[in-house]
Amino acid sequence: MTGRDLKSLELSALWRGLTRPDSAGTDRVVPPTGFTAQLTVFAAAAMAFLAVFALALALATGRLAERWSTELGQSATIRVSAPQDQIDDQTVTVMEVLKTTPGIAGSRLLPDAEVEKLLEPWFGPDVPVEALPIPRLIEVIEAKEGFDADALRLRLQGEAPGAVLDDHTRWRQPLVRAAGRLKVLGLFSLVLIAAASGAMITLAAKAALAANGQVIRVLRLIGARDITIATAFVRRFTRRAAMGAAIGTGLGMIAVWALPAADDAGGFLTGLGFQGWGWFWPLLIPAVAAVIGFGATRSAALRMLREVR
Incomplete structure (x- = not known):
């Protein structure tokens, strides 16, 4: 057996070890540590933390607009001078x-x-x-x-x-409109946070692909397809995004829970936070972060692999 044949057998054994069912899968080729892992986890955690507050703002202003519209809309004041x-x-x-x-x-x-x-x-x-x-x-x-x-x-x-009727229409409508715009601003902030998360994960995935160029070339030599190589990075970065988002969501929910109530703040706050079933909404953030990580990493990996041959 020649040295070339022996080298081919070694590469084939390596590929079988990376893809065997009882192993961690092809994502073993992605380094488990390094700045890309830290960057992904930190970015996902920070964005999830901000997303919790943006979601709390959107829900709180929605409740505020509804309360002003219903309660103030059914009341009036007569001033007798x-x-x-x-x-x-x-x-x-x-x-x-x-x-x-x-x-x-x-x-x-x-x-x-x-x-x-x-x-x-x-x-x-x-x-x-x-x-x-x-x-x-x-x-x-x-x-x-x-x-x-x-x-x-x-x-x-x-x-x-001497009696003057004030049905609150003149100042109620601007308040309701302002609360509605704040709700839209909160939802728009969620969209920006999702886009920023996708951009950060894409950069981290590209950095990981560039750092593992030699490994990718070896995998191609032993017959690995680009979709298989991309799957290795997708799995690892999806888990990192979900883990970081879970950490950030937990910290954000604790911070929102620790905010003073409106009465305790002298009426300055408008009840920023979650109420009742609203506390379940932030639990969707890690799942959304995982979807964003999956899509961003898959797109970046396939595009970069097509460019580097």
Whole structure:
């Protein structure tokens, strides 16, 4: 047996060892350590961490827009501004008008304590409400069928000239629109994060392919097809992407859980986070990262193998 024949037998044995069923598969040709492995895991973890917050933002703003649209859409406020000797009579008149107005489920006069709380952010605590010329505020609860705001305004103008109806439309719609745009921004951020993850994994896969050029040439000599070689890198990088994304998702969910509640933050936050079944949505991030890793690595590997012959 010549030396060339012996070399061929050794290469064939190597290929059979790499592809035998009880082994780790052809992905054994990919180095298990190195900067490509660290880069892939770190990039997947960082992007998954950011994806958790982007998803939390999208869900929170969606809930906020829905709450503003439903709750504020079924409420209105009547402000009674009149001289001191007439304000009590006009307030009683307004309450009687509301009782006979179709589409109104109920109404109540805000007590001084609630008015004081509304003024506290501007004037501080212990506001002397009784000593200030503050108008009376009446909260109106709208029924499901709604009421005719224009007709109510005309009726109030005739019976209580100092009463002004505010159905919150002027400032509710911009808030709902802003919350909707924030939701779109959160979803768009998820798309950008997915694209950035794919780009980073593609670069790592290309670096691994370039670093293993000699191994690839040997595999081709013993009859390995490009799809088989690409599968080796796809398997390894898919696992790395999924593992990194799982780590980042776990850290992101812990960080979101640790955020203070809206009440604890003095109303500054709008409930950023997940609620109920919403906590299951981030669990999809590792699976999505694995799909992105599979597609990015497969595309990069096949394209690079076609270019390098």
